[in-house]
Amino acid sequence: MSAERNIRTNFAFYPPEDDGGGAWQATLEALERALRQAFPEPTVEYRNSAIHGMTVLDFEIELAPDVWIEGTAAMPKPDYAYITLTDVTANEAAVFATWLRDSFAPAPQLVRFASSLAMANGAETPWPLPAEGDTAEIEDVLRRHLDSFDTP
Template identity: 70%
Template sequence: MATERNIRTNFGFYPPENNGAAWGATLEGLERVLREAFPEPRLKYRKSGIHGMTVLDYEVQLSPEVWVYGTAAMPDPNYAYIALTDVTVDEAAAFAVWLRDSFVPAPHLVRFASSLAMENGEEAPRQLPASGGQAEIRDTMRSYLAPFDD
């Protein structure tokens, strides 16, 4: 029986193309929702060395032994991203379900991309499924990464 490799990569989550303001989000709003949703999140604001904008670094516990780390930026109403660093597809899918169902204003407003795919020429983020649970999102993400998982 074949088994899926549990590769680690970075994932980014974005509003719809040509509608960067669709989330209507702020870093302060994300901080509040992370504090409400996850036990003892680790949150820190800092100035990004790359773009000079304020970002929110976060670490949250998805399950008893699974923590994910990431960074979010929302410097103006027309630009937003939330990233996860060095996660498995299962971890990214669990976070994506939370993001879609608890943070963004409507489930069809989330796109995702992976550093593994982008490093291999995939330029366009994909649409996150607007319905379904962690298994459906995991399968979508694995399908997206399959051409690049040697």
């Protein structure tokens, strides 16, 4: 029996490009409020991104006891947004993605994702996050995504 590799990578979550311009219709302030409601004592900080020249929200949240993840979000206009998690496993990303899909995005079909592993291999098209299913099912999709680009 082979053990699954617990790859750490960055995951980015985006609204779809072709949803009629609606995207998530969110702001960084709305995301901050949602993070504060969902996760105990998150750390949040606004800063100006030198790379993108826009205000971003950096956050650190506790997904489970002693399991912390870091992320950055940008929502420069109503029809565009991204949230990036840094150095996470598929399991950690799946917990966040489930929350994002079920509690923040205005509809479950409005979340796509990509990984830095995929981008490093030339893949630029985000995959759709399943519109239904629990965290284990989302983790399976994230692992399949990573497996399609991982070459041990």
